[in-house]
Amino acid sequence: MLKQLNYYLFLFSTTSRVFPYVLILGLASIVIIVGMSAYFFGLFSGEALRAEGIDDALGGGVIDTLWWSMKHILDPGALSENYGAPIGVIVFALFNSVMGLIITGALIGFIVSAIQTAMEDARRGSATIRESGHYLILGWNRKGTAILELLAKYGQSQRVVILTDTGIEHVRTAIRQGSRELRSLKLLPMQGSISVNSELRRVAAHRASHIVLLSEADLGSSGDLTTIKTLTLLNSELYAKENTQRPNIVAEIVNKENAVIAGIASKNHHPLVSSSDFISKTMVQCARYPGYSEIYSELFASGRFLIEIRTIPNLEDVLFGNLASVFNNGAVMGVSWLDEGPKKAARRVSVLNPEPDYDLTDDDQVIVLRNVDEELRSVSLDSFSSWEEPPERNISRPNVRKVLILAYNANLGLIIAELAKHAASDIEVVVACSHSEVAEAQVHARYSELFTERLALSFVEFDLAEAWRLETFDVAAFDVIFIVADETDKTIDADSKTIMLLLLLGEIKSKGREVEFPPVVAELLNSESKLLCEGTPLTDAIVSTEILSIQLAQLVRDPFLETLYKELLNAGGIEIGLRRIGHYVNVSESVTMADVTRSALRFNEVALGYRSQSEGVVINPQKDTARTFSEGDLLIVLAQQIYA
Numbered sequence: 198m199l200k201q202l203n204y205y206l207f208l209f210s211t212t213s214r215v216f217p218y219v220l221i222l223g224l225a226s227i228v229i230i231v232g233m234s235a236y237f238f239g240l241f242s243g244e245a246l247r248a249e250g251i252d253d254a255l256g257g258g259v260i261d262t263l264w265w266s267m268k269h270i271l272d273p274g275a276l277s278e279n280y281g282a283p284i285g286v287i288v289f290a291l292f293n294s295v296m297g298l299i300i301t302g303a304l305i306g307f308i309v310s311a312i313q314t315a316m317e318d319a320r321r322g323s324a325t326i327r328e329s330g331h332y333l334i335l336g337w338n339r340k341g342t343a344i345l346e347l348l349a350k351y352g353q354s355q356r357v358v359i360l361t362d363t364g365i366e367h368v369r370t371a372i373r374q375g376s377r378e379l380r381s382l383k384l385l386p387m388q389g390s391i392s393v394n395s396e397l398r399r400v401a402a403h404r405a406s407h408i409v410l411l412s413e414a415d416l417g418s419s420g421d422l423t424t425i426k427t428l429t430l431l432n433s434e435l436y437a438k439e440n441t442q443r444p445n446i447v448a449e450i451v452n453k454e455n456a457v458i459a460g461i462a463s464k465n466h467h468p469l470v471s472s473s474d475f476i477s478k479t480m481v482q483c484a485r486y487p488g489y490s491e492i493y494s495e496l497f498a499s500g501r502f503l504i505e506i507r508t509i510p511n512l513e514d515v516l517f518g519n520l521a522s523v524f525n526n527g528a529v530m531g532v533s534w535l536d537e538g539p540k541k542a543a544r545r546v547s548v549l550n551p552e553p554d555y556d557l558t559d560d561d562q563v564i565v566l567r568n569v570d571e572e573l574r575s576v577s578l579d580s581f582s583s584w585e586e587p588p589e590r591n592i593s594r595p596n597v598r599k600v601l602i603l604a605y606n607a608n609l610g611l612i613i614a615e616l617a618k619h620a621a622s623d624i625e626v627v628v629a630c631s632h633s634e635v636a637e638a639q640v641h642a643r644y645s646e647l648f649t650e651r652l653a654l655s656f657v658e659f660d661l662a663e664a665w666r667l668e669t670f671d672v673a674a675f676d677v678i679f680i681v682a683d684e685t686d687k688t689i690d691a692d693s694k695t696i697m698l699l700l701l702l703g704e705i706k707s708k709g710r711e712v713e714f715p716p717v718v719a720e721l722l723n724s725e726s727k728l729l730c731e732g733t734p735l736t737d738a739i740v741s742t743e744i745l746s747i748q749l750a751q752l753v754r755d756p757f758l759e760t761l762y763k764e765l766l767n768a769g770g771i772e773i774g775l776r777r778i779g780h781y782v783n784v785s786e787s788v789t790m791a792d793v794t795r796s797a798l799r800f801n802e803v804a805l806g807y808r809s810q811s812e813g814v815v816i817n818p819q820k821d822t823a824r825t826f827s828e829g830d831l832l833i834v835l836a837q838q839i840y841a
Contacts, residue, residue, distance in 0.1 A: 217307045225270060225300050232266030232293040233259075238285030240265065245286055250278025269293035270300060324387070328356055329404035333444075335391040335427060336411035336420075337361035337368055339722065340449070342375045343746030344409060349378035350500025351569070351754075359386045360400045362413055392426040402431060402444075407753045410448035412472075421455040424448055428462040447753040449745070453611060468752040468759035475748060476741050477611035478766040480718050481619055483737035484597050484677040486775050487716040488808065490737040490744075492833055493773070495814045496566075496805070498747045502816060503569050504758060506533050506562045518553030518798050520563060522791045525574045525820050527567040528805055530835060533757065534561050547760045549771045550835040553798045564761070566805065566817050596621045601675040603659070603667075603698050604683035605630035606720075610644035612679065613654065619838075623651050629659035629670070630683070661694060667701050673709060678702065680719040682741065692726040695719050699733035706734050772838045778807065778830040785827065791820040793832065803835040 239245055241257035250268075255261050266289075268275050273294040279287055332348070332355045334341060341359070348357065359368060368386045372379055389396040391413070402408060410427055412420035428448055446467040450456050453474040460469060483489045496502055509523070520529045531549040547564060548555075567573050600616060602609065605628065613626055630636050633656040640647070640654075648654060659666050672678065680698050682691040699719065706714045716736040721727060724740045751758050764770045781796040781804075782788045790804070797804040806816040809830040816833070818824075 214311075217303075221300055221304050221307070224296075228270055228293060228296040228300070229263065229266045232269060232289050233262045235266070235286045235289035236262045238289065239283040240286050242283065245282040248279050248282040250275050250290075251282060251286070266293055270297035273297045273301075325399050326358055326385075326387075326401040329401065330406045331356040331358050331401070331404070333357075333400060333402060333405040333408045334359045334411065335361075335397075335402075335408060336413045336424070336449075337363045337371075338411050338413065339371075339742045340411060340746045340749065341368070342371050342379075343724075343743050344411075344750050345372065345379055345382060345384070346376050347498070347500060347746060347750040349376070349381050351750075353382055355406065356383045356385060358400050358405075359384065360389050360391055360396065361386070362388070362390050364388075392423045392430065394430050397427075397430060405444045408444050408446045409749055409753050410446070411749075412449050412451050421451050421459070424450060425455065425459050425462045428459060428467070432462070432464050432466065445753050445756055447749050447756070449749060452607075468756050470745065470748050470752065472741070472745050473608045473611055475745060475762075475766070476720065476739065477608050477615045479744060480612055480679060480681075480720065480739055481597075481615040482766065482772070483718045483739065484600070484616070484679070484716065485619060486773075487736045488775070488814075489773070490718075490739055491814050492775075492806075492808070492816075493744070494747075495816050496773075497751060498743060501569055502566060504530065504564060504566050504751075504761065505755065506757065507565045507573070508562050511559070512557040512561055513559045515557045516553065517551050517555040517557060520557075521553075521794045521798050522820055523575060524565060524567070526571050526817070527565045527573045528794075528803065528817050529563050529565055530803055530805075531564040531761075532557065532561050533564050545757050545760075547757060547764075549761060549764050550801070550803050550837070552801055568817060597676045598622060598624055599675050600624070600626045600677055600679065601670065601672065601715075602626065602628045602679045602681065603630070604681050604694065605632075605636045605685060606681045606683055608720075609636070609681060610640050610647065612681070613640070613647055613652070614644060617647065617649075617652050620651070623653070625653040625655075627655050627657060627670075627675075629657045629667075631658070631660040631685070633658045661689075661697055664697075664701055667698075668705060672702065672705055673714060675715050677715050678717045680717065682720040682722050692721050692723055695721060696726065696729050696733075699730055699735055703733045770838060771835055773805070774802075774834050774836045774838075775808065775831040776802070776834055776836075778826045778832050779828070781832060782826065784830075785825060787823045787825050789821055789823050790818050794820065797832065797834055801837065804832055805835060806833045807831065808833060 240251065240262060241253045245251050246253060251265060253261050269290050270293050276290050276294040279290045282290075332353065334344065334357065337359060345357065361368060365386050365388045372384060372386070387400060389399065391397070391410070397403075408431070410424050412424055428446075431446065443466075446463070448459060448463065448467060448469050450459050450469050450471045451473060453471045456469055456471045456474070463469065479490070479493070482493075509520075517529075517532065523529060531547060532551055532555065533545060533547040536544050536546045549564070565573065597616060597620065602612070609628065616624060616626065628636065628640075637656040680695050683694055684691045686694075699717070702717060714734055717734045718737045718739065719730070719735055720739045720741055721730075722740070722742055724743050727738050727740065730738060748762060752762075765773060778784065778793075780800070781793050793807075794804045806814065806818060807826070807830060808814045809826065811827075814833070
């Protein structure tokens with residue numbers, strides 16, 4: 198019987214939060230009833246009534262007895278007030294006072310435990326979200342902080358909820374170590390699995406306005422499987438009802454091979470960012486246009502610019518060339534419209550940099566680049582019918598023929614594949630890394646289609662422990678040098694290894710001053726590491742966490758940008774190019790940016806800004822401001838990719 202009672206006490210105390218308080222209430226009721234038995238032992242006798250703590254104000258009945266018994270439980274000090282009462286009454290008073298101490302102690306213990314549990318739940322983020330229209334980040338990795346910093350730059354005012362299986366203290370530490378701008382955000386980190394439907398309901402995913410799916414850092418290569426499962430859950434929940442207000446969703450996919458499955462899981466409703474694919478494409482663009490990363494970061498990561506869709510009335514029979522200077526403080530990049538599919542599902546179509554004589558309709562909208570803190574100021578449309586043929590110009594056509602890649606990571610095959618796509622002739626790639634035989638076997642196994650007659654790929658053993666081997670390479674003979682973030686050796690930080698390689702290259706460069714040194718493109722994992730690269734031959738630094746965070750934050754805000762990103766990075770499409778300013782205007786003469794914009798249109802190019810030796814990169818300058826360019830200045834344009 199006693200064992201069975203102990204079992205039920207254990208069962209109810211572990212399965213019900215209310216049971217401890219019910220138990221205390223029941224025990225207190227029993228003690229009060231037992232204490233009331235003092236009535237039969239002379240509680241209201243003449244001798245007892247002389248005691249200070251006994252009173253028959255209501256006739257010495259049940260109510261007076263109840264009050265006396267309950268008083269000793271709530272105030273054990275009341276025992277001293279029974280001095281002079283009969284011994285039986287004192288025994289009951291003593292019993293109630295002792296039990297009162299036990300009950301009060303237990304009650305305090307339960308209350309403290311409940312408070313501690315509530316605080317622990319708060320620290321773990323175990324609460325349930327009651328808000329709607331919030332910003333939701335599912336999963337966590339090093340890109341999370343960069344996304345939050347970009348949201349802070351954009352003045353994010355909504356609640357930002359973070360749900361992750363990663364230790365919640367790790368997330369809080371990363372946030373504390375972030376920039377001071379994060380203090381302006383209303384952050385709520387929460388612990389939980391992003392691939393469990395009940396957890397998604399707990400964070401009110403169906404009521405969120407924006408959802409970013411990040412690959413969980415602790416899951417490694419299996420993180421894509423979790424992301425795909427979460428996409429499936431979100432779509433089954435969000436698209437179950439026709440009238441549901443659906444949030445903007447963007448998901449990170451680590452391995453490019455999983456992007457197809459993720460697209461099926463998302464029913465192609467949401468943009469997907471393949472981190473490996475995006476990094477490889479960006480690094481190759483930096484090889485083709487040294488300084489590309491600075492332009493890309495200024496345009497997309499500075500938080501000063503937005504690309505948005507604008508409606509301009511009365512566009513029927515207006516040509517795209519007419520829009521060149523329609524906004525004094527904005528650049529018109531292209532045209533967009535909604536195309537109704539066979540099932541009447543509207544799909545947005547966007548075209549970057551169309552021909553100047555592209556004929557617009559009233560259904561068309563324009564893609565505009567503008568400053569975040571400025572409203573667009575319209576001016577009258579240009580009168581445009583046709584321009585004379587543009588003059589001949591000798592453009593430095595980017596063509597990479599010989600590449601040196603230092604170190605190894607999982608993106609190596611994609612980088613080589615992207616180089617081959619952009620190559621206008623045969624290309625030679627030399628990979629210098631530790632365990633070169635293993636690396637070569639992995640590339641052969643995953644990217645066997647790379648090994649063609651046009652591509653000469655070789656692997657050479659190289660390790661930082663034998664730094665002298667780097668001098669055996671004829672570094673100056675290469676068109677570009679890549680340094681990828683190598684995380685294969687867990688004993689050394691990937692950025693530290695990259696910086697050491699840059700220092701070695703700097704030493705080689707100093708010894709061969711008469712020889713032109715090739716551009717050096719390096720992948721970094723931490724933006725702070727760029728500060729340590731000053732004085733090295735580094736041409737472009739691709740901070741993978743930062744550049745991917747930019748894209749994720751931009752796409753969840755404006756999903757239509759997915760087609761623009763793909764167009765700007767894919768081989769054979771529209772690219773952000775650099776051209777000598779002398780192709781457009783006479784150097785040393787005062788001109789306006791409107792003049793430069795019209796001149797660029799003659800070559801079927803859209804001017805986005807310029808890079809000068811004195812000002813650096815300038816994006817979206819005012820069109821009515823006069824300036825004088827000099828030799829060496831470059832115009833930043835949207836243009837058709839060109840190859841030698």
